[in-house]
Amino acid sequence: MLRSVKLLGCLTGLLLAVQSALAFSLLGPVGGGGDGYQTPTLSYNMGGDIGAPKNLAEEYRLNVPQIFWAADSSYLDYFGSNGLWAAEQAFGVFNSLTNVSSYSENLTEFPLDSQRINYTAQAFSLLDVKSALMEAVIEHMGLAEPDRWTWCLRDRESTPVQCFFFYEVIQRNYDPVTWQYSRYVNATRYTYQIFDGCPVVDRADAIEYVLDPLTPYFSAVASWGANYGGYYTTLTRDDVGGLRYLYRKDNMNVEQPAQGSLLFQTNLSPQVLYTSNLTMLAFQSLTNDAAGLQALYPDLTILSTTNYFDVVWVTNVVAYFTNYPWSPAGTISTHLQTNAVLTVEPRYRHLFGNIEVVRQTNGTYYSEPVVDIFTVTAPHRFQLVTSILEPPVWSPVGTNSFVTNNITKTFYTNTVAGEYFVVPTNSCALSLIAPLVTNVTLMTNVLFQNTNLVFTTNALGGSDLVAQQVLEQSVVEYFTNRIFLAQNVICVTNNAELRQGIEKISFIRKDFDSLLGRFFVPFTNDYSGVALIQNRLVEQRFRRFITAPDILIQAGDLGPLLLSRSINFGSSNLVSNLAGPGTIEPFTVIALNKVGPLRFNSTAFADEATSALVSGTNFIWASYDGTTNAPIIYPDGTTIRDLENQMFIDVQPSDPVLPDGRAYVNYATTFGGWSVQGGQQPYNWSSSSILPEGLSLAPSGAQGQYLSLTGSPVKVGQYTLVIRVTDAGGRFVDMTYSLTIKP
Numbered sequence: 001m002l003r004s005v006k007l008l009g010c011l012t013g014l015l016l017a018v019q020s021a022l023a024f025s026l027l028g029p030v031g032g033g034g035d036g037y038q039t040p041t042l043s044y045n046m047g048g049d050i051g052a053p054k055n056l057a058e059e060y061r062l063n064v065p066q067i068f069w070a071a072d073s074s075y076l077d078y079f080g081s082n083g084l085w086a087a088e089q090a091f092g093v094f095n096s097l098t099n100v101s102s103y104s105e106n107l108t109e110f111p112l113d114s115q116r117i118n119y120t121a122q123a124f125s126l127l128d129v130k131s132a133l134m135e136a137v138i139e140h141m142g143l144a145e146p147d148r149w150t151w152c153l154r155d156r157e158s159t160p161v162q163c164f165f166f167y168e169v170i171q172r173n174y175d176p177v178t179w180q181y182s183r184y185v186n187a188t189r190y191t192y193q194i195f196d197g198c199p200v201v202d203r204a205d206a207i208e209y210v211l212d213p214l215t216p217y218f219s220a221v222a223s224w225g226a227n228y229g230g231y232y233t234t235l236t237r238d239d240v241g242g243l244r245y246l247y248r249k250d251n252m253n254v255e256q257p258a259q260g261s262l263l264f265q266t267n268l269s270p271q272v273l274y275t276s277n278l279t280m281l282a283f284q285s286l287t288n289d290a291a292g293l294q295a296l297y298p299d300l301t302i303l304s305t306t307n308y309f310d311v312v313w314v315t316n317v318v319a320y321f322t323n324y325p326w327s328p329a330g331t332i333s334t335h336l337q338t339n340a341v342l343t344v345e346p347r348y349r350h351l352f353g354n355i356e357v358v359r360q361t362n363g364t365y366y367s368e369p370v371v372d373i374f375t376v377t378a379p380h381r382f383q384l385v386t387s388i389l390e391p392p393v394w395s396p397v398g399t400n401s402f403v404t405n406n407i408t409k410t411f412y413t414n415t416v417a418g419e420y421f422v423v424p425t426n427s428c429a430l431s432l433i434a435p436l437v438t439n440v441t442l443m444t445n446v447l448f449q450n451t452n453l454v455f456t457t458n459a460l461g462g463s464d465l466v467a468q469q470v471l472e473q474s475v476v477e478y479f480t481n482r483i484f485l486a487q488n489v490i491c492v493t494n495n496a497e498l499r500q501g502i503e504k505i506s507f508i509r510k511d512f513d514s515l516l517g518r519f520f521v522p523f524t525n526d527y528s529g530v531a532l533i534q535n536r537l538v539e540q541r542f543r544r545f546i547t548a549p550d551i552l553i554q555a556g557d558l559g560p561l562l563l564s565r566s567i568n569f570g571s572s573n574l575v576s577n578l579a580g581p582g583t584i585e586p587f588t589v590i591a592l593n594k595v596g597p598l599r600f601n602s603t604a605f606a607d608e609a610t611s612a613l614v615s616g617t618n619f620i621w622a623s624y625d626g627t628t629n630a631p632i633i634y635p636d637g638t639t640i641r642d643l644e645n646q647m648f649i650d651v652q653p654s655d656p657v658l659p660d661g662r663a664y665v666n667y668a669t670t671f672g673g674w675s676v677q678g679g680q681q682p683y684n685w686s687s688s689s690i691l692p693e694g695l696s697l698a699p700s701g702a703q704g705q706y707l708s709l710t711g712s713p714v715k716v717g718q719y720t721l722v723i724r725v726t727d728a729g730g731r732f733v734d735m736t737y738s739l740t741i742k743p
Contacts, residue, residue: 021184022107023173024222024242025144028054033579042153043205050139050567053149053172056179058580061142061246064258064544065502065527067586069551070512078555078594079621082632083129086623087553090133091507093234094141099503100244105177107237107244112186113219114233115226118624121631122229126622127564129592129634131226133553136567136590138235140551141505143222143242146173146185151192151206163198169206176241186219186238188212231624247501252532253581255499257542260586262491264429264541273430273486275358275419282373282416285350293350299422301353303371303522310347349374351522353545354423356430358482365432365484369524369543370420378417419482429489429543437483491543497531512549522547550586558593564619566591593619594635651676651725651735658709658721658739666712667695674707674735679727681705689722692741697723713741 030045030052031038038044038052045052054060069091071084079086103109121128154168169192171181183190189211196204210217218225220238235243245251257263285293290305349372356367357376370376423429525544530537558566567590596619624631652675661667676683681703691697695711707723719739726732 021182021187021189022176022238022241023146023150023182023185024176024220024238024245025146025149025172025174026054026056026059026242026246027051027139027142027144028058028060028580028582032582033058035579037154041202041204042156043203044152048566051144053144053152054580055172056174059142059246059251059253060580060582060584061253061501062140062258062505062584063255063499063502063529064261064525064542064550065505065529066525067505067507067550068510068525068546069507069553070510070549071553072512074594075553075555075592078635079129079592080634082623083621083634086129087133088509090130090137091509093134093232094137095506097235097240097243097504100240100501101248101250101503103240103244107176107240110235110237110240111233112237113216114221114236115216115219115230116233116626117229118231118626118631119229121231121622121624124620124622124631125228126620126624126631126633127228128226128231129621129623131221131230131232132224132564132592132621133590134221134232134235135224135226137507137551138222138239138243139567140584140588140590141243142246142584143239144172145223146220146238146242147188147190147208147218147223147225149173150183150185150190150208153194153204153206156196156204163196165196165198165204167194167204167206169194174245176238176245179245185223186216186236188215188217188219233626247503247505249500249503249530251501252498254496255581255583256496257492258544258583258585260546261542261544263495264489264491264543270433270485270487272436273421273432273484275421275482275484277481278357278373278376278418278420279416281420285373286347287345289346289348290350293348297422299425300355303351303353305351306349308347308349309344312343312345354425355420356423358419358421358432358484365435365482367421367430367432369429371522371524373420374416376416376418377414379414419480424488427488427491429491431487431489433485433487435482435484439481439483497533497540500530500532500537502529507551510546510549512552548587551588551590554589554591555594556591557595558591564593566593592621594621595619651723651733658737660740660742661692661695661713662742663714663716664712667709674723674725676705676707676725679725679731682728684726686724686726687722689720691721692717692719692739709739716741716743 028035028051030049032054035052035054040046051060069087071079071087075083075087118126118128149172151169152172154170156168157166159165171183173182173185174180175182175184190208191211192206192208194204195207198204216225220236221232222239222242226232281297284296288296289307290302294300294302351371352373353371355371355373356369357373359366359368421430523546525546526541527544528539528541530539532538556566558564567588598619621634622631623634674685683699683704685697685699685704685707687697691709692713692715694714695709698708698710700706700708707725709721717740719741721737721739723735723737724732725735
């Protein structure tokens with residue numbers, strides 16, 4: 001949240017020279033474990049808080065190396081492609097980090113203050129989308145606001161005297177080098193003064209302020225100090241110092257695998273594995289519903305099924321008995337009649353839970369899980385063979401036909417191709433050791449058979465009616481089937497171990513279907529981690545089935561809380577039975593406030609003139625940097641010029657309803673006058689709407705700063721007037737008014 005409420009003032013003090021003065025704060029659940037003192041009375045769990053500060057060794061962190069994020073339709077509609085680019089830039093800052101243990105001890109690779117000011121954005125009270133998301137992401141990773149928790153209250157003891165208390169003050173900031181309590185944040189020295197709202201408000205806090213007024217407030221990205229016009233260029237030393245403490249490999253915590261993750265444990269007893277034809281499964285799954293496909297493949301796990309309809313040509317071959325007019329008495333002939341009928345047939349798309357395809361890289365075979373088999377395509381060679389069967393022209397009637405001509409066409413196309421196997425029910429995967437046998441099978445798929453009656457010339461020079469059979473078939477040249485030696489992999493869901501930090505987290509964007517609440521194509525994510533088992537480090541392999549993003553970015557109306565952004569962890573996201581350490585689990589929602597500028601009125605009969613823009617609620621979002629480029633304004637489509645016009649040009653009256661007029665009665669100019677202030681003189685007035693018949697606009701004043709609506713209206717009705725005033729610099733403002741002409 002914007003950090004304007006924590007400041008009461010500054011003391012003039014002695015500037016202390018410090019060689020290393022850094023600090024970070026750890027984020028965890030409010031009141032968890034032995035932290036029952038963390039109540040709103042002591043200023044914990046305030047509006048917008050998702051957690052509270054934790055002591056050392058009570059941290060909460062992510063324990064998966066890949067985090068998948070997406071933006072839903074509310075964000076895309078409001079922020080557009082530029083807003084999506086800003087989100088990419090925010091996550092890119094964290095993706096650019098290497099292993100946290102690789103940096104120097106004092107983190108000199110990073111600045112003490114990465115905030116810069118864009119003065120155009122500051123003049124228009126703009127907030128930077130990228131910076132807001134950077135702060136939200138680092139909070140999602142487990143860091144709290146270091147400047148807020150440098151000093152905090154542990155207890156407030158009452159006395160017989162009203163509003164006189166004894167306070168216990170503690171520190172929850174830690175130096176990233178020594179891990180000792182610290183009074184500094186990025187070399188800025190903080191002290192405190194206790195503020196108590198008694199008797200009006202039952203709330204107290206140790207308010208931090210700096211000893212040196214020339215040092216920056218809220219320099220850390222985790223502090224969310226980028227106020228109007230401010231933006232972050234990178235992470236600061238304190239930010240990276242906190243991440244290093246959380247995610248370094250030497251920080252070993254007892255942790256369960258992440259929610260939705262399965263631990264792979266390999267059974268050392270090998271077994272024989274037979275693969276099957278993925279192309280055949282694809283064709284069968286296309287024309288069979290879930291029940292029909294399950295009957296064909298009883299061991300198959302079908303997660304979900306969707307259907308659609310396709311218009312196809314269906315060939316019907318009908319056999320009938322007849323004979324030719326010249327056939328000898330008693331002869332019975334069989335004929336085939338072919339009809340092509342256009343019809344509608346259902347098609348199915350299944351998502352599978354236990355199918356793995358065989359891959360090969362540099363001569364090594366491995367298996368890969370596939371949810372949607374139609375995503376597994378490869379170039380494949382097909383042959384279309386057309387065989388014409390007919391009797392010789394000189395043969396007697398009834399002679400058997402034989403092949404007289406073959407037409408073969410070869411073509412390549414992308415199709416579902418490859419080998420697959422169904423993972424047994426007692427496994428979550430199979431580890432391929434080596435192929436034992438390789439078989440290449442020729443496959444032929446008959447499409448249809450057609451019989452035509454044609455006239456041929458006989459040996460006597462006459463014509464005979466002959467049945468010509470055309471057999472068309474598609475020949476798939478080959479299918480490679482292998483028999484593997486494999487090891488069974490057992491999946492474990494509940495396996496708490498002493499695990500290392502994962503050193504680096506990568507944030508990966510995935511497209512999101514906000515209507516269905518999932519990615520368009522679910523997928524699996526394999527990753528590894530290291531655990532200490534029986535005094536030795538063991539690398540463990542995990543698999544997550546991803547159906548929804550770990551982080552979902554939204555745009556919402558957060559007006560009642562007066563927050564620029566919110567993070568929704570939910571009670572299940574900070575997982576631990578004790579004070580910590582614990583894990584931060586998906587699903588997390590980051591929402592940016594799109595309520596826009598908010599005004600308060602203090603009287604019953606109020607208008608714009610009596611309202612006041614609430615401090616800290618002017619949520620005009622933008623994207624900007626240190627260049628001379630104009631800021632990109634949101635919602636999508638708004639420009640900096642629109643804000644300039646609204647700020648510099650003020651047109652009165654502001655009341656959108658003009659006094660009523662009467663037909664054939666002079667409309668008094670004293671009731672219809674406009675005046676303009678601001679901008680650059682002279683002014684030009686115009687109307688983009690049709691004026692009521694009999695009325696006209698009359699500019700006045702030396703610089704055109706006044707406008708009157710004059711004349712005698714002749715038609716009764718309700719009119720909408722759009723009046724535009726343009727100053728000498730080309731800035732303009734459109735004002736909409738309503739006018740009623742009565743009889």
